Amino acid sequence: MKFVSLLALPLLALAPIQQAAAEQFTTEQLQHTAQIRQHAQNSELSWQLVESLTTEVGPRLPGTENDKKAVAWAKAQFERLGFDKVWLEKAHFPHWRRYHESGHILTPSKQPLHLTALGNSVSTAKDGLTAPIVLFETLAELQAAPAGSLAGKIAYVNYRMNRDIDGNGYGPAVKARSSGAVVAAQKGAIGYMMRSVSTSHHRFAHTGGSHYKEGVSKIPNVAIANPDADQIARLIALGEQVTVHINIQTEDLGQGESYNVIGEITGHSKPDEYVLLASHLDSWDLGTGALDDGAGVAITMAAAKHVAAMKRPQRSIRVVLFAAEELGLWGAKDYVKAHSDELDHIVAAAESDFGADVVYAFESNVHAQSLPIVRAIAEQLKPLDVAYIGANSARGGPDLIPFERAQSSPIFALHQDGTDYFDYHHTADDTLDKIEPHKLKQNTAAYAVFAYMAADAKDKIQAK
Incomplete structure (x- = not known):
């Protein structure tokens, strides 16, 4: 009798659900x-x-x-x-444009650097920006750097995004993309660079949105491909001073206008x-x-x-x-x-x-x-x-x-x-x-x- 009632329990539990x-x-x-x-x-x-x-x-x-x-x-x-029904509704946004991007490791040896400007980034000078980099493994480590300690340098965050079915590594990784340039500038840096928000082993740089803060200097803001990030980390682990040259040309075009496109059944x-x-x-x-x-x-x-x-x-x-x-x-x-x-x-x-x-x-x-x-x-x-x-x-x-x-x-x-x-x-x-x-x-x-x-x-x- 007990055996039968145990079998019946799932069906009894399901009955209200099925009825509803x-x-x-x-x-x-x-x-x-x-x-x-x-x-x-x-x-x-x-x-x-x-x-x-x-x-x-x-x-x-x-x-x-x-x-x-x-x-x-x-x-x-x-x-x-x-x-x-089909109609358009206006949408406004900060209009930003990318024109050119390139980069190289200069020391200890010249090597190409696969990078991309992050959305909303300001340009470097026309002939680019050359500076030594200082590596931080996380945004929190960069935040803990002493004020003024990055004067004349490029801050570099090397945070590695984890891979998962639900993409749960994106949130922690994207924090460095969103606000890294602000934190770097507050520490005196003249540029900001980060490992791509990416799980890839391929040599593609991943762009994405970034932001500046009122009252904080706007500095050039780029992401580099993961294999290049690994290369820089290896060079620094050898005790080498890594100097890079980056050149990005972008433009802030003010307020832009587009449309939400809507279709209804x-x-x-x-x-x-x-x-x-x-x-x-x-x-x-x-x-x-x-x-x-x-x-x-x-x-x-x-x-x-x-x-x-x-x-x-x-x-x-x-x-x-x-x-x-x-x-x-x-x-x-x-x-x-x-x-x-x-x-x-x-x-x-x-x-x-x-x-x-x-x-x-x-x-x-x-x-x-x-x-x-x-x-x-x-x-x-x-x-x-x-x-x-x-x-x-x-x-x-x-x-x-x-x-x-x-x-x-x-x-x-x-x-x-x-x-x-x-x-x-x-x-x-x-x-x-x-x-x-x-x-x-x-x-x-x-x-x-x-x-x-x-x-x-x-x-x-x-x-x-």
């Missing part, structure tokens, strides 16, 4: 979900979109001619795909409530922005289209391709300001901005009363080998940070395998060949299932 899911979705709705999932897995649409964007437009640094072409491309694609009975599918249209200028974030653009656009092609949901699905994410989430910030009085109309928000490897887990950040809907969605993601994380503490992609701060939108994460993502992130190697079509289809199917079910649930998903 049945209250939210009919058998017909679940059949539509399965059809949407299969349709997305069989479709080439997401591949066609990312191929078109990266081939016909290429890199999309905010404010450039290619950025304008990308906006026109996105609007035309939404219209071609038959979205019910309008819900049939509750059109003012909507699922927000996010990605960002801009990219850095070194590669073609395939993984970051051409893939996300393609996934979100195609997912919404697949839903509309099979079954129009009760609520709307709004795809927002944000502008100027790379320079500081500017498009997302402007969207939140423009829609501040209606953010509670968002029933679910998720962003695809982590490459194109498979979605391996699904997580929510919603009010507890909406968890039955979340679990029902998770159940329909299982055929795609997507596991459910029940902690209910999801953090969305970067463009959802302003939404999270507003505390008015239910946030979701469809976690992608990021083991190799930071090998290519923000480099010249971020190109279309890094995307595997079958993995892109799996992503698209996962977003389509999520979007349809969140939009068609009986009850509105509630924010915490």
